[in-house]
Every structure is written in C-alpha cells, then in structure tokens.
Amino acid sequence: MSLLDAAHQQLRGPIVLVWDNLNTHISAAMRQMIAARDWLHVIRLPAYAPDLNPTEQVWSHLKRSIGNLAVRGVDHLLAIIRNRLKRIQYRPDLLDSFLTHTGLTLKPNST
Structure with missing residues (x-):
C-alpha cells in the first residue's frame, strides 16, 4: 500500500x-x-477475465513485437523486453488503447 x-x-x-x-x-x-x-x-x-485486464494487452503487444527475433541469450532478450516496454511507456495513445480494448474506464461510477 x-x-x-x-x-x-x-x-x-x-x-x-x-x-x-x-x-x-x-x-x-x-x-x-x-x-x-x-x-x-x-x-x-x-x-x-483476461479480456478485462489491460495488462494482458500489453503482454500481447510485446509478444507480437518480439515474435521473430533471434536473441543471443537471456540477457539479450531481457534488454530487448525492457526497451520495448520503455517504448510503450511513452505512447499514451497505445496505453489508452489497451484500456479501451477492455471496455473499462478510469472514471469510477458516480452512483
């Protein structure tokens, strides 16, 4: 917390x-x-409910981006994954799309 x-x-x-x-x-x-x-x-x-979890969309996007890569080892793979996650971090439009895909909103219900 x-x-x-x-x-x-x-x-x-x-x-x-x-x-x-x-x-x-x-x-x-x-x-x-x-x-x-x-x-x-x-x-x-x-x-x-993987369809309601925006994190699932992040991992799906990441896996698609590294699907055809040939890496030299685990350290190389880790560096690539960190780089790709960092790129996602600076794309608010992409992050918004992950949430939009779930149908959820960041605004709590006002009931």
Missing part, C-alpha cells in the same frame, strides 16, 4: 486500481486499507 500512497502523493489525485483476485488483494486487511483511502477506487476483475 505504501507504493499507492506515494503515487497518490505525487499525482495529487484519485487512483483507479484494477485488481485480479489474488488472495492478498481480497484479504480482510486489504479491504480495510482500501476503505481507509477515499481517493482509491478499486475495480475487481472476475476470477478469470
């Missing part, structure tokens, strides 16, 4: 967090920590 607290301090705004059902994400302690932060909106994914 300290990472989210630090992000909130730096961004100075609400955070929308999309989480799967990892046991630590759904624990009673985590629910209490979430409830104590009115600036944090958590969207929980169903048990198995």
Whole structure:
C-alpha cells in the first residue's frame, strides 16, 4: 500500500486500481486499507477475465513485437523486453488503447 500512497502523493489525485483476485488483494486487511483511502477506487476483475485486464494487452503487444527475433541469450532478450516496454511507456495513445480494448474506464461510477 505504501507504493499507492506515494503515487497518490505525487499525482495529487484519485487512483483507479484494477485488481485480479489474488488472495492478498481480497484479504480482510486489504479491504480495510482500501476503505481507509477515499481517493482509491478499486475495480475487481472476475476470477478469470483476461479480456478485462489491460495488462494482458500489453503482454500481447510485446509478444507480437518480439515474435521473430533471434536473441543471443537471456540477457539479450531481457534488454530487448525492457526497451520495448520503455517504448510503450511513452505512447499514451497505445496505453489508452489497451484500456479501451477492455471496455473499462478510469472514471469510477458516480452512483
């Protein structure tokens, strides 16, 4: 939670967090920590929902970009993956498309 607290301090705004059902994400302690932060909106994914997880789109895009590469070893592959992820980081249009593909929005429901 300290990472989210630090992000909130730096961004100075609400955070929308999309989480799967990892046991630590759904624990009673985590629910209490979430409830104590009115600036944090958590969207929980169903048990198995890769189509709703924007991260799946990131990995799919990355795998397509390295599919036909010949690498010299694990270190070379790691360097290429880091480079490609860094490129994605600076393409907000691409990042937006990953979220758009899920049909989710960053705006919490106002109900």
